[in-house]
Amino acid sequence: MIKRFNFQVHSFISQQHPRLWRISCSEGEKLYTTTMAGSCTGSFKAADLVIQLSSSPKIKPDVVDFGTVFTDHMLTVEWNANEGWQAPLIRAFRNLSLHPACSALHYGVQLFEGLMVYRGDDNRLRLFRPILNMNRMANSAERACLPAFDQSELLECIRRLIDIDQDWVPHSDSASLYIRPTFISTEPSLGVKKPTSALLYVILCQAGSYFNTEMRVLSLWADPKYTRAWKGGTGDCKMGGNYGGTLFAQYEAASYGCQQVLWLYGEDHQITEAGTMNIFLHWINDDGDEELATPPLDGIILPGITRQSILDLTKKWDEFKVSERYLTMGQLYSALKQQRLKEMFGSGTACSICPVGSIVYQGTNLQLPYQEKHSLSSRITTELADIQHGRSPSDWTYLV
Ligand SMILES: Cc1ncc(COP(=O)(O)O)c(C=O)c1O
Numbered sequence: 375m376i377k378r379f380n381f382q383v384h385s386f387i388s389q390q391h392p393r394l395w396r397i398s399c400s401e402g403e404k405l406y407t408t409t410m411a412g413s414c415t416g417s418f419k420a421a422d423l424v425i426q427l428s429s430s431p432k433i434k435p436d437v438v439d440f441g442t443v444f445t446d447h448m449l450t451v452e453w454n455a456n457e458g459w460q461a462p463l464i465r466a467f468r469n470l471s472l473h474p475a476c477s478a479l480h481y482g483v484q485l486f487e488g489l490m491v492y493r494g495d496d497n498r499l500r501l502f503r504p505i506l507n508m509n510r511m512a513n514s515a516e517r518a519c520l521p522a523f524d525q526s527e528l529l530e531c532i533r534r535l536i537d538i539d540q541d542w543v544p545h546s547d548s549a550s551l552y553i554r555p556t557f558i559s560t561e562p563s564l565g566v567k568k569p570t571s572a573l574l575y576v577i578l579c580q581a582g583s584y585f586n587t588e589m590r591v592l593s594l595w596a597d598p599k600y601t602r603a604w605k606g607g608t609g610d611c612k613m614g615g616n617y618g619g620t621l622f623a624q625y626e627a628a629s630y631g632c633q634q635v636l637w638l639y640g641e642d643h644q645i646t647e648a649g650t651m652n653i654f655l656h657w658i659n660d661d662g663d664e665e666l667a668t669p670p671l672d673g674i675i676l677p678g679i680t681r682q683s684i685l686d687l688t689k690k691w692d693e694f695k696v697s698e699r700y701l702t703m704g705q706l707y708s709a710l711k712q713q714r715l716k717e718m719f720g721s722g723t724a725c726s727i728c729p730v731g732s733i734v735y736q737g738t739n740l741q742l743p744y745q746e747k748h749s750l751s752s753r754i755t756t757e758l759a760d761i762q763h764g765r766s767p768s769d770w771t772y773l774v
Contacts, residue, residue: 417524418451418459420531427538428466434542438580440724441552445539445578449531452560453521455570462531464538467577473562481566482615483559485514488723489679490550490581491536491774493543494764499536499774501553502723502762504529506679511555514611519568520557528555529772532576536774539578547763552581552724581724591731591744592720595627596636596703598643603674610673617650624649630734634720639674643703646674651720651728652681655701656750658714664694666750667701680721683770684754703735710740718742719751727755 428446435443444467451462478484489507492500508525515522532553536543543551555576559569600623602616603609609616620635627635634649646669647653659665666688671677689696709715718730729751733740746752760766 416458416522417527418453418462418531419524420462420527420534422461423531423534424461424463425534425538426463426465430466435580440581441554441579443580445542445551447535447538448578449535449576451523451531451574453572453574459521459523464531464535470573470575472560475562475564476559477561477563477566477569478558480564481559482613482618483518483520483561483569485511485518485520485557485611485613487511487514487553487555487612489553490723490762491543491553491578492550492762492764493545494762496764497545498764499540499543500762500764500771501533501536501774502758502772503679503683503770504532504772506682507555510612510677510679511557514613515557517608517611518557518559518613520559520572523574528574533772533774535576535578540774542578542580544580547759550581550762552579554579590728592634592648592728593632594634594636594648594730594733595630595632596638596643596645596733596735597623597626598638600626600635600637601639602635602637602647604639605673607674610671610676612676616676632732632734636730636733636735638703645669645701645703645706647676648720648730650676651722651725652676652678653701653718653720653730654681654684655706655709655718656716657709658716659695659709660705664716665697666694667697667699669701670698678722680723680726680758683758684721684727687754687757706733707735707740710742715743717744717749717751726758727751 431446446467447464448467449462449464452460472479487507487510489501489504492502494500505525508529512522512525532555553576555574557574558572560571560573561567561569562571602620623635627633636648637646638644639646645653652668652675654666654668656666659667668681668685669675685696685698706715720728720730729744729749730742731744732742757766761768761770764771
């Protein structure tokens with residue numbers, strides 16, 4: 375069975391903004407609305423897909439590091455300002471040919487997404503809430519001044535690509551195939567300006583261990599001298615510059631024996647994200663209430679699909695307070711000293727959920743409580759994995 379989403383274009387938002395449309399999309403029983411810049415009718419269509427199969431499929435390695443081995447095919451869709459979107463093409467995986475002045479290379483006019491396809495116990499392939507990735511990609515594209523596209527058409531093209539490379543999806547509960555939609559400006563000139571040509575492409579790769587570590591407990595390094603994102607910036611979009619710019623701090627974290635940076639913000643050292651994960655605290659808060667808390671989406675937090683799913687899931691349980699609120703290192707430190715901290719964990723597609731074991735902060739190595747079994751993080755991990763692998767029926771999954 376192929377599950378499809380219903381997209382509806384409701385209206386122009388206003389006469390003042392005739393190029394902004396309100397779009398709604400239903401995923402199971404849920405309805406999402408978003409705005410899209412540009413004309414909706416100007417998208418590529420999955421029905422126009424051209425497929426050129428590879429004549430030399432690769433031999434699949436057994437175990438690989440995350441993001442190093444790619445499947446046999448890729449999806450490409452070209453756009454230019456004169457002719458609009460071209461027909462989407464699935465072809466053999468290959469290098470791109472880019473003009474040396476291309477503004478994706480010079481000014482980082484580009485963005486990407488990341489989602490997984492899981493093989494279920496029933497051998498069927500499932501995507502997890504992919505429309506949320508399509509929404510986030512459309513938001514990043516608008517911020518990057520890249521052209522709008524119909525999210526359901528892209529999702530259908532991705533579904534066809536996965537179908538073609540389906541043998542690459544591991545027969546395993548612990549491994550899956552990672553999907554990397556990418557959108558770059560191919561503007562062949564050095565002026566800093568809105569692109570007149572662009573390339574959207576999607577590649578698939580095997581997802582082994584993301585953190586390359588046996589111990590699934592993270593060590594973090596927190597120093598306010600580095601900032602991942604700031605108010606009014608692009609930290610809430612998946613643009614490459616947000617990531618390349620963090621490498622330097624990441625290597626300083628490693629020099630302290632830590633795996634990831636805990637990104638702080640502002641004078642009060644607000645806790646924002648860890649590496650490329652959203653962050654959660656499970657604690658007894660200052661008011662004495664049991665609470666699961668994560669920072670709010672105020673522009674400096676990437677709106678993670680796993681983050682949203684954890685909030686949705688735990689709110690549905692209705693067992694403790696679930697909040698989007700500001701959290702500071704001072705609050706974390708007090709809770710730790712007063713034994714009110716139950717657990718801290720990061721969340722993201724690549725790692726799912728990762729408990730935090732320690733934080734190096736202001737010359738101290740804070741040791742955080744963590745239980746391998748019967749913790750909130752292990753319960754959430756199991757519930758999400760059961761949905762992703764089809765063991766628990768859910769309208770969050772999308773069959774390939
Ligand atoms: C900065 C950042 N935060 C959080 C996340 C987690 O997002 P998701 O759950 O959608 O993978 C990611 C990964 O995409 C990220 O890059």
